[in-house]
Amino acid sequence: MIGLEDDSLLALINDNNDVVGSVSVSEYKKDPKKYKIFTIRVLLVSEENEVILSSSSFFEGSEYDTEYCTILKYDEDYETALARLCDALPPVEPRFLFRYINKDKYNVKVSLYYARIKSEEAKKYQERVILYPSEIGTDDLIENDILFEEIGFLKTNVIPYLNLDIHNNKN
Helix, strand or coil: CCCCCCCCEEEEECCCCCEEEEEEHHHHHHCHHHCEEEEEEEEEECCCCCEEEEECCCCCCCCEECCEEEECECCCCHHHHHHHHHHHCCCCCCEEEEEEEECCCCEEEEEEEEEECCHHHHHHHCCCCEEECCCCCHHHCCCCHHHHHHHHHHHHHCHHHHCCCCCCCCC
8 A cells, every 4th residue: 555554644535535534554455445545546557458466464355456546545536646656656557447435344435547568667666466367367366356457458458459560440
C-alpha cells in the first residue's frame, strides 16, 4: 500500500463520497468491512499483455495484488492521493478505467487505472514482479475478489484492443 503506515488516518466516506470521519490503518485492518473507504489502484500490463503483480499482505487473504494501490488519507483530496500514487509508479501514463464499489469482503469504492510497461522496466521498480497468467494461475487470484474481477475486466474490455494496428486510411 503506497504511502500508508499503521498510524496513518484513512478517510471514511459516505455514499456521496463525502469524508465523514477517519480510522487508523491498524484499526481498519481489524475489521475492513466496517469502514467505507476510497481506494485508487493501478494495474500494470506488460508488452505481452500479462498483468504485473507482486506479493502482497495488506489485504487479508490476498497473496498477490498490484503493487500500486493506496487509500485516501483523512487529510487529502482525490487529486493528492492520485499524485502520491503516481509518484511511486514507474514512468508510465496511468489511464482511468472505471469506478466500482466492492461490499463483499470490504466496503470500498475503487477507482481503477491501468498502464502499459515492459516487464524488464517494471522489475526496476518492484521488489518482486509476478506475471499473470504465465507465472501464477487463476486459482492463485480467487481469494482476492477485487483483483480477480479487475483482471477479468481487463482481459475482456482492454487487453484485446491494446495491440490493434489502427491506421487512418484516407482515400
